[in-house]
Amino acid sequence: MLSRHTALALSLLLLAAPLHAEEEAPTATLEAPAAPAAPAEDVRAALPERSEADAQALERQLEQKEQQQLKAGDQSFLALWLPANVGEPSGAVILVPGEDGNADGAQAVGPLRRKLPDAGWHSLSLSLPDPSGDAPPARSTEIAAEPAPASVDTAEASAGETAAETTAQPAPADAATTPAPAPVAATPEELQKAHAERVLARIGSAIAFAEQQQAKSIVLLGHGSGAYWAARYLAERKPASIRNLLLVAPSLPAGYTPPLDELIPALQLATGDFYYKDLPADRRAALQRSQASKRQKHPAYIQVAMKALPGNREAEQEQLYRRIRGWLSLKIQAN
DSSP: OOOHHHHHHHHHHHHHHHHHHHHHSOOOOOOOOOOOOOOOOEEEOOOOOHHHHHHHHHHHHSOGGGEEEEEETTEEEEEEEEOOSSSSOOEEEEEEOOTTOOTTOTTTHHHHHHHGGGGTEEEEEEOOOOTTSSOOOOEEEOOOOOOOOOOHHHHHHHHHHHHHHHHHSOOOTTTTTOOOOOOOOOOHHHHHHHHHHHHHHHHHHHHHHHHHTTOSOEEEEEETHHHHHHHHHHHHHOOTTEEEEEEESOOOOTTOOSOHHHHTGGGOSEEEEEEETTSHHHHHHHHHHHHHHHHTTOSSEEEEEEOOOTTOHHHHHHHHHHHHHHHHHHTOOOO
16 A cells, blocks of 8 residues: 555646646647738720720621721721722712711711712711710729738737838838829810811821822812811811812811811812701801801802701702712812
8 A cells, every 4th residue: 555655746746747748739829811812903994985886886787898997196997988880980088977977877978978989989988086085094993902810929020020120211201191193184175186186187097098099089078077177187287189178067066166167268179068058057157157258259169058858868868969969070179
């Protein structure tokens, strides 16, 4: 039988064994969960201009042989080309649509471009950029990932490193308060100038294409606000190959100058001014252009009043075509 002292010593040894095992067990490390990967920056493509969407629709609808991709600066644009249906064409008519139309607009440009080849003229119809001159910018959204919870050891180390960096390289006093410079927005005048350059560059590209087709005469025909752009191109660029201008229901784009009654008579080119007499505002504007041409002693300015036929679009289009064809047959001036 164990003595009293021996039993007490064994009891102490049994109690000390678990404590010793706990001291030798490796300390568990609190590891931080893996940080979720930051999502890629969500960049949405810039919305296309309305005119680009119209051009893409025409590319799907029309035969490939009618389509011409012309270059204006560093941009390509769609033009619709139909050769004359005669052995000896009279020339080429370049059709400039208004800001609410396109290269195959149903009101005037489309019917004219399809019918003029039967009258012995090539037709080349343009796509113009949107009036704003700029497509909506790309929208970018970036979602920052939440920082992962750090372990006790990592937090202490990070705090120590931050304190050391702060002590070694103090940040400038105004670093946190100085805002980044904001982008400078373009003024309305700058936007108008940029838009005008895009439009005039496309008209110039179309004229160069018509010249490559060996057209004997080149006529610019503008519909709506396209009449303003056609006249402005002739006034500013003065191409030697063009001596004839046709205007159909001409209008002035909002915010642009000079007015049509100053711009058109000063050109001194053979000009056919076709307008619809049903609206009082159109009649007054046509009268102002006529009076200005008389003051300028314009040698070859002719106005043609037409009647709008909203209930019979086909008859209205045929009326316009016959008047245009008659002017081309009788009033055209050779280059």
